[in-house]
Amino acid sequence: MIKIIKLCPVCGGKGKFFNQKCPSCKGQSGSLSKLNKEIKEAIELNRAKFNEQENRLLEYYLNGFPQDEIARKSDLTLAKTLLLFYQIQKKINSA
Numbered sequence: 001m002i003k004i005i006k007l008c009p010v011c012g013g014k015g016k017f018f019n020q021k022c023p024s025c026k027g028q029s030g031s032l033s034k035l036n037k038e039i040k041e042a043i044e045l046n047r048a049k050f051n052e053q054e055n056r057l058l059e060y061y062l063n064g065f066p067q068d069e070i071a072r073k074s075d076l077t078l079a080k081t082l083l084l085f086y087q088i089q090k091k092i093n094s095a
Contacts, residue, residue: 002042004061004089005082006030013086015079029079030086032067042092049091057084 007013008025021027033039043058050058053074060070071081 002039002089002092003033004039004092005032005085007082007086013079013083015077015082027079029082032061032070032082032085035061035064043088046092050088054084054088054091057081058088061085 005013007030008015008022008028010024011017011022011029013029015022015025015027015029017023022029040062043062047055057070057074060073065073067081068078071078074081076084
């Protein structure tokens with residue numbers, strides 16, 4: 001199983017805990033794993049599964065941008081960006 005993202009165990013990646021920022025992740029929802037050869041190969045093998053927005057996020061990720069910069073360049077919140085990476089991870093891991 002490929003792990004691209006490590007979601008917050010408290011908020012489950014939503015960045016919110018009820019109506020406030022999650023006290024565990026401080027509203028960030030999780031973190032991207034460091035890009036490695038296995039992740040890179042899995043992305044390339046599954047490229048057809050991703051929509052246009054997901055492919056744009058992956059290009060930033062493959063080019064080494066940090067998660068906060070990916071969110072800014074994509075005009076998304078950090079929590080939304082990481083949720084999209086979680087969806088990408090689920091697509092990669094589905095057979």
